[in-house]
Structure formats: structure tokens, C-alpha cells
Amino acid sequence: MGMGIIKIANAGQKLKRSITPKKNGFQGATNSPKKGHFAVYVGETQKRYVIPLSTLDHPLFRELLRWAEEEFGFDNSEGGLQIPCNEDYFEGLISLISAT
DSSP: OHHHHHHHHHHHHHHHHHTSEETTEESSOTTOOOTTEEEEEETTTTEEEEEEGGGGGSHHHHHHHHHHHHHHOSSOTTSSEEEOSOHHHHHHHHHHHHHO
């Protein structure tokens, strides 16, 4: 269990680094999420969702990150955090997290 927490913490650090400003603009995509948010890619079509960083603290989202790590790993060549579920499931989960 300790290793899982470390991997989740490392994923959070990678997300924060990916949206940290650099001298020449933002690292990563040209349409970077606004401060305090990050992007994930969901489903077969890789639909992009921008969600608050505070979502990382929720146990349900942490479980989803574990699932993503098992499926894709965190060091993927696609350049974004991929979530291995369909869009309806993800939207329902985010709605549930937002309501708590």
C-alpha cells in the first residue's frame, strides 16, 4: 500500500510540473489548463477534461489513478494522463466528487 501512495504522489508532482509556467510560456500543450487545474484524456476517443487539482485528494479519484497506472503507466508517450474508462463513467465520478 505504501508504494501505491508514493506512485500517486509522484503522479501528482508530474501533473503539477506539466502545468508549471516556464520562461518561454507553459510546458506542454498550447491550450494549457488554467491555474489550479489539469487535463486528463478519457475513453476511446481520448476526450479532454480539465478538472481542479483538488480532485487529486479524493479517494475515488486516487483509485481511478491506480487503475490508469495499471492500464497505461504514468510515463506514456502520448503526453497526457489517460483515464481507462468511458466518458459517462468519468463524468458521473467527477459529478460525485464535486458534490462531496
